[in-house]
Amino acid sequence: MTVDAVVIGAGIVGAACAAELAAQGMTVEVLDAASSIGGGATAAGMGHIVVMNDSPAELALSSYSRELWLALAPSLRAADAFARCGTLWVAADDEEWRAAQTLHHVLTGACVKADVLDAAALRECEPSLAPSLAGGLLVPDDAIVYAPRAAQWLLEHSSGHRNIRVRLGCAAAAVTPGEVRLANGDRIGGGQIVIANGLTARALVPTLPIEPKKGHLLITDRYRGYLSHQVLELGYIKSAHQAQGASVAFNAQPRPTGQVLLGSSRQFDTLDAAVEWPVLARMVERAARYLPALPSLNAMRAWTGFRAATPDGLPLIGPAGESSPGVWVAAGHEGLGVTTSLATAKLLAAQIAGTDPAIDIAPYRVDRFRMEASSGGR
Incomplete structure (x- = not known):
C-alpha cells in the first residue's frame, strides 16, 4: 500500500502534521507504537499554549502557533478542554x-x-x-488545552480527516526514502515520510541532536x-x-x-x-x-x-538530510510541543509543497548544528 504521506507519531505534533497535509488533499497514514492517540509526551505535559521569548525564533514560532490555536478553538469540543x-x-x-x-x-x-x-x-x-x-x-x-483529546480531534474531526488513516500499536523500525518498515516486517510506501515521534525519532535518524x-x-x-x-x-x-x-x-x-x-x-x-x-x-x-x-x-x-x-531549545522542522529525499523531521519541541504543533505543521507542509512559509524556517532547520560546526561557529 502506498499513500501520499506517512506520519510516524500520533502525538500532538504528528497529529497536527497529518491534519495539515490531509487538509491539502494528501492521503495520510499515521503510525504510532502506542495503543492510543496522544500518548507519550503529549499525555504527560501540561497542555499550556503560551508565547515564549527565550529567543527571537522561539517568540516567532510560539506566537504564530498560538494564533493558529485561537483560530481553531471554536471548532474544538468541550472534551478538548480549551480555555x-x-x-x-x-x-x-x-x-x-x-x-x-x-x-x-x-x-x-x-x-x-x-x-x-x-x-x-x-x-x-x-x-x-x-x-x-x-x-x-x-x-x-494564552490558553490551555487537553492535548491528547486535541490530537484525537485533529486526526478524526479536522477538515481533512477523511484522508487520514491511523494505525496504533504499530512501531516503525526503519525509514528509507519512500518507505517505512514496521517492527513486524510489514512495509508501507509513502511519497513523503514525516518523523514526528519525539524522542524515539533518534531510533530512525540516529544523527538527530535530541x-x-x-x-x-x-x-x-x-x-x-x-x-x-x-x-x-x-x-x-x-x-x-x-x-x-x-x-x-x-x-x-x-x-x-x-x-x-x-x-x-x-x-x-x-x-x-x-x-x-x-x-x-x-x-x-x-x-x-x-x-x-x-x-x-x-x-x-x-x-x-x-x-x-535540542541543544538550542528549538525544534527540528524540515528535511532529514540530502541522503534521504522525501524524509522529513518534526521533533525536538521540548516543553512547547503543544504550543508550537500547529505552526510546525504549517511550516513542514509549506516545505513539502514548495511554498513560502509564514515565518522564516531557517532557525528550525534539521541541519543547523552541522552547518554551524562546518562554519566554525560563525
Missing part, C-alpha cells in the same frame, strides 16, 4: 519586576497583547498568590476558584532550563475541573520514569513561595514524562 485562561508571569522581587517590564516591551513589539500589573493589581487578578510579590505581567490570550529531559507533574483535588490563570515565575527560564542536573521552577495551571496542575522540573541523563519524591518535594516547596496555601491542598496524582530537547 483562554491567560498566562500570569509573576515577579518575586524588583529585579524580576524590571524583567516583567522588559518582557512587556518585547511582546507588545511583536504584537502580542500583554498588561503590566503592579503588586496591588496582581493580588486583585490572582488573590491566591503571596502578598509579598512585586507585580507581574498578564498575557491574556536528548531527553525528564519532568514531574502533580495534580490536586478539585478546588474551584483557587486559581484562574496559568501562573509562572518570571525566573522560569533561568530556574527550569539549567544545562545539567535537576532543576525546578514554579508553574501552576487551573484545570477546567477545578483541579490545580503543578509543574515543573527538568532532569538530564535519565530515562527512569519513576516519580522521584525529593524532586517533587522541591517543586512543591518552590510553588509554596508563590501560592502559600498550596501545601494544604490534597494531591491526587503525580507522574513524569520525557521531553525531546
Whole structure:
C-alpha cells in the first residue's frame, strides 16, 4: 500500500502534521507504537499554549502557533478542554519586576497583547498568590488545552480527516526514502515520510541532536476558584532550563475541573520514569513561595514524562538530510510541543509543497548544528 504521506507519531505534533497535509488533499497514514492517540509526551505535559521569548525564533514560532490555536478553538469540543485562561508571569522581587517590564516591551513589539500589573493589581487578578510579590505581567490570550483529546480531534474531526488513516500499536523500525518498515516486517510506501515521534525519532535518524529531559507533574483535588490563570515565575527560564542536573521552577495551571496542575522540573541523563519524591518535594516547596496555601491542598496524582530537547531549545522542522529525499523531521519541541504543533505543521507542509512559509524556517532547520560546526561557529 502506498499513500501520499506517512506520519510516524500520533502525538500532538504528528497529529497536527497529518491534519495539515490531509487538509491539502494528501492521503495520510499515521503510525504510532502506542495503543492510543496522544500518548507519550503529549499525555504527560501540561497542555499550556503560551508565547515564549527565550529567543527571537522561539517568540516567532510560539506566537504564530498560538494564533493558529485561537483560530481553531471554536471548532474544538468541550472534551478538548480549551480555555483562554491567560498566562500570569509573576515577579518575586524588583529585579524580576524590571524583567516583567522588559518582557512587556518585547511582546507588545511583536504584537502580542500583554498588561503590566503592579503588586496591588496582581493580588486583585490572582488573590491566591503571596502578598509579598512585586507585580507581574498578564498575557491574556494564552490558553490551555487537553492535548491528547486535541490530537484525537485533529486526526478524526479536522477538515481533512477523511484522508487520514491511523494505525496504533504499530512501531516503525526503519525509514528509507519512500518507505517505512514496521517492527513486524510489514512495509508501507509513502511519497513523503514525516518523523514526528519525539524522542524515539533518534531510533530512525540516529544523527538527530535530541536528548531527553525528564519532568514531574502533580495534580490536586478539585478546588474551584483557587486559581484562574496559568501562573509562572518570571525566573522560569533561568530556574527550569539549567544545562545539567535537576532543576525546578514554579508553574501552576487551573484545570477546567477545578483541579490545580503543578509543574515543573527538568532532569538530564535519565530515562527512569519513576516519580522521584525529593524532586517533587522541591517543586512543591518552590510553588509554596508563590501560592502559600498550596501545601494544604490534597494531591491526587503525580507522574513524569520525557521531553525531546535540542541543544538550542528549538525544534527540528524540515528535511532529514540530502541522503534521504522525501524524509522529513518534526521533533525536538521540548516543553512547547503543544504550543508550537500547529505552526510546525504549517511550516513542514509549506516545505513539502514548495511554498513560502509564514515565518522564516531557517532557525528550525534539521541541519543547523552541522552547518554551524562546518562554519566554525560563525
